[in-house]
Amino acid sequence: xxxxxxxxxxxxxxxxxxxxxxxxxxxxxxxxxxxxxxxxxxxxxxxxxxxxxxxxxxxxxxxxxxxxxxxxxxxxxxxxxxxxxxxxxxxxxxxxxxxxxxxxxxxxxxxxxxxxxxxxxxxxxxxxxxxxxxxxxxxxxxxxxxxxxxxxxxxxxxxxxxxxxxxxxxxxxxxxxxxxxxxxxxxxxxxxxxxxxxxxxxxxxxxxxxxxxxxxxxxxxxxxxxxxxxxxxxxxxxxxxxxxxxxxxxxxxxxxxxxxxxxxxxxxxxxxxxxxxxxxxxxxxxxxxxxxxxxxxxxxxxxxxxxxxxxxxxxxxxxxxxxxxxxxxxxxxxxxxxxxxxxxxxxxxxxxxxxxxxxxxxxxxxxxxxxxxxxxxxxxxxxxxx
Amino acid sequence: xxxxxxxxxxxxxxxxxxxxxxxxxxxxxxxxxxxxxxxxxxxxxxxxxxxxxxxxxxxxxxxxxxxxxxxxxxxxxxxxxxxxxxxxxxxxxxxxxxxxxxxxxxxxxxxxxxxxxxxxxxxxxxxxxxxxxxxxxxxxxxxxxxxxxxxxxxxxxxxxxxxxxxxxxxxxxxxxxxxxxxxxxxxxxxxxxxxxxxxxxxxxxxxxxxxxxxxxxxxxxxxxxxxxxxxxxxxxxxxxxxxxxxxxxxxxxxxxxxxxxxxxxxxxxxxxxxxxxxxxxxxxxxxxxxxxxxxxxxxxxxxxxxxxx
Numbered sequence: 001x002x003x004x005x006x007x008x009x010x011x012x013x014x015x016x017x018x019x020x021x022x023x024x025x026x027x028x029x030x031x032x033x034x035x036x037x038x039x040x041x042x043x044x045x046x047x048x049x050x051x052x053x054x055x056x057x058x059x060x061x062x063x064x065x066x067x068x069x070x071x072x073x074x075x076x077x078x079x080x081x082x083x084x085x086x087x088x089x090x091x092x093x094x095x096x097x098x099x100x101x102x103x104x105x106x107x108x109x110x111x112x113x114x115x116x117x118x119x120x121x122x123x124x125x126x127x128x129x130x131x132x133x134x135x136x137x138x139x140x141x142x143x144x145x146x147x148x149x150x151x152x153x154x155x156x157x158x159x160x161x162x163x164x165x166x167x168x169x170x171x172x173x174x175x176x177x178x179x180x181x182x183x184x185x186x187x188x189x190x191x192x193x194x195x196x197x198x199x200x201x202x203x204x205x206x207x208x209x210x211x212x213x214x215x216x217x218x219x220x221x222x223x224x225x226x227x228x229x230x231x232x233x234x235x236x237x238x239x240x241x242x243x244x245x246x247x248x249x250x251x252x253x254x255x256x257x258x259x260x261x262x263x264x265x266x267x268x269x270x271x272x273x274x275x276x277x278x279x280x281x282x283x284x285x286x287x288x289x290x291x292x293x294x295x296x297x298x299x300x301x302x303x304x305x306x307x308x309x310x311x312x313x314x315x316x317x318x319x320x321x322x323x324x325x326x327x328x329x330x331x332x333x334x335x336x337x338x339x340x341x342x343x344x345x346x347x348x349x350x351x352x353x354x355x356x357x358x359x360x361x362x363x364x365x366x367x368x369x370x371x372x373x374x375x376x377x378x379x380x381x382x383x384x385x386x
Numbered sequence: 387x388x389x390x391x392x393x394x395x396x397x398x399x400x401x402x403x404x405x406x407x408x409x410x411x412x413x414x415x416x417x418x419x420x421x422x423x424x425x426x427x428x429x430x431x432x433x434x435x436x437x438x439x440x441x442x443x444x445x446x447x448x449x450x451x452x453x454x455x456x457x458x459x460x461x462x463x464x465x466x467x468x469x470x471x472x473x474x475x476x477x478x479x480x481x482x483x484x485x486x487x488x489x490x491x492x493x494x495x496x497x498x499x500x501x502x503x504x505x506x507x508x509x510x511x512x513x514x515x516x517x518x519x520x521x522x523x524x525x526x527x528x529x530x531x532x533x534x535x536x537x538x539x540x541x542x543x544x545x546x547x548x549x550x551x552x553x554x555x556x557x558x559x560x561x562x563x564x565x566x567x568x569x570x571x572x573x574x575x576x577x578x579x580x581x582x583x584x585x586x587x588x589x590x591x592x593x594x595x596x597x598x599x600x601x602x603x604x605x606x607x608x609x610x611x612x613x614x615x616x617x618x619x620x621x622x623x624x625x626x627x628x629x630x631x632x633x634x635x636x637x638x639x640x641x642x643x644x645x646x647x648x649x650x651x652x653x654x655x656x657x658x659x660x661x662x663x664x665x666x667x668x669x670x671x672x673x674x675x676x677x678x679x680x681x682x683x684x685x686x687x688x689x690x691x692x693x694x695x
Binding site: 274351 | 536
């Protein structure tokens with residue numbers, strides 16, 4: 001597509017998103033939807049421009065010792081923890097173990113979470129990226145991501161069928177641990193930031209300096225063409241996360257998918273009528289659908305369309321369709337991610353990013369286990385020569 | 387600059403009084419948002435939010451309002467009962483409530499659980515100090531009035547609660563006596579017409595179930611929503627009186643209200659007791675207790691048979 005045409009189309013999409021946002025905001029119920037749509041759009045732009053993708057960033061580091069992506073993730077977590085603390089401190093001035101902050105993604109911590117996160121990590125290595133990255137890459141024209149998302153749908157279905165057994169076996173006894181509830185705000189902040197600092201130190205020590213052969217970009221090029229600098233990307237992700245939590249709900253990309261699958265599975269008789277404990281666990285991700293448009297649904301739509309617009313503007317929209325092997329890998333990885341996201345009550349965005357920002361121990365467990373799963377997957381694939 | 391500020395304040399005051407000029411309260415057990423705004427700083431007034439949706443309070447509440455979590459603060463978390471005297475006394479002491487404090491309750495969902503809270507206060511002898519913010523949280527928000535996330539910190543009081551006054555509380559045996567014709571109290575079932583008729587066991591998505599459908603014999607059906615206006619405020623005293631009179635409830639006999647788990651029926655209890663002044667008690671066991679009880683008479687107009695599905 002000629003660059004002028006693609007940039008015009010990009011502007012048109014942005015205008016359409018804004019117009020839809022204004023139209024939605026006409027009544028009280030719509031204001032939340034409108035806010036969610038625009039937050040999702042902003043998130044889509046930042047993901048695409050900053051190439052904020054958990055697996056790609058990990059792979060860049062493992063294979064090329066390029067730390068830029070990991071620095072973006074660590075910046076997002078660190079800045080997010082600080083911003084979240086500002087909100088949490090207003091809502092729950094005195095943290096107590098039995099009073100969790102409203103709506104925060106603080107999941108039960110136990111073996112099931114670790115296994116789910118490991119499966120998710122393995123799945124993202126096999127399918128090529130995590131669920132949020134599949135969504136923004138869909139906007140870049142990577143249509144194979146649709147197959148990964150379909151696989152994730154099947155994974156969710158499997159997750160729903162194993163949930164009741166897992167819940168009564170162990171999840172029931174797994175406590176939702178909230179760091180400020182255990183240590184207080186100051187110590188929780190100190191512990192979290194120190195842990196991130198340590199990881200950053202280890203990563204940067206082993207990183208190779210990027211070759212700096214590029215001339216300094218002009219402002220237009222820096223914003224619309226080149227990849228955004230990692231720290232700025234991280235800060236923007238953190239700000240969007242905190243704003244979303246303040247006004248609607250913590251960032252997450254799987255709630256709508258989970259709800260769609262649960263509703264469809266329920267009517268087909270494939271999902272148990274009652275998912276024990278699920279609807280009472282904080283950060284639950286799969287209410288049965290009662291409305292066509294949900295805040296998470298419009299968030300995801302905004303994410304994909306804004307990423308498309310951003311890819312069109314930067315000339316990075318490249319329609320592609322993988323070969324049969326690629327499709328199979330995306331589907332299989334998607335199934336693992338779907339099962340992991342359902343069983344772990346979220347994914348890299350919901351549990352890892354929003355969870356760690358909120359001070360949830362479950363976020364850290366997800367980070368460690370999903371990284372282990374992804375590394376196992378990347379190693380395995382390399383051995384297979386894929 | 388000061389003059390402009392002064393004019394702005396005057397204009398805002400004029401606008402506010404115009405907004406509330408038409409508000410007429412059905413009884414002095416109700417206060418409107420204007421009254422609450424005027425008393426936000428009043429040390430003798432303590433505001434509590436009791437919302438069905440827990441988590442709403444933390445994200446923003448009426449400035450200075452304390453929180454009553456209905457899952458833990460108003461009930462006994464172990465057995466099915468209202469909060470124990472010791473636990474409730476501690477909650478109120480922590481909130482600085484004293485024997486001369488005016489207690490204002492409000493919440494989401496048309497004050498459902500705020501009214502339930504009012505009933506619990508009544509059981510513990512503080513009913514005369516309690517007022518409901520008419521229209522609740524919904525109207526406060528609709529009027530664009532401010533919300534705050536700060537939590538109030540009041541000096542503890544030394545309040546001592548009275549023993550439970552069970553005259554406003556109907557127990558299972560009381561309603562069985564009505565059903566069997568040994569007690570001539572009037573029963574009001576405030577659930578939906580379909581639940582009353584026995585067409586459904588419980589509303590969609592509800593987990594508190596009974597294995598029999600229908601209603602307690604002799605109960606009349608007046609869904610709670612009939613006595614509120616579009617904006618969530620109670621209808622006028624005369625209108626409410628007429629709605630119940632139509633169903634044979636005129637205050638000449640004691641009244642018992644019930645619903646599914648006994649919380650929504652507090653809304654009707656409040657209207658009858660506090661607005662109309664009738665002798666009324668709330669059956670907090672409600673249909674989940676009665677519809678599961680063995681051997682009691684049931685009226686099931688629809689004839690639905692429970693099949694475990």
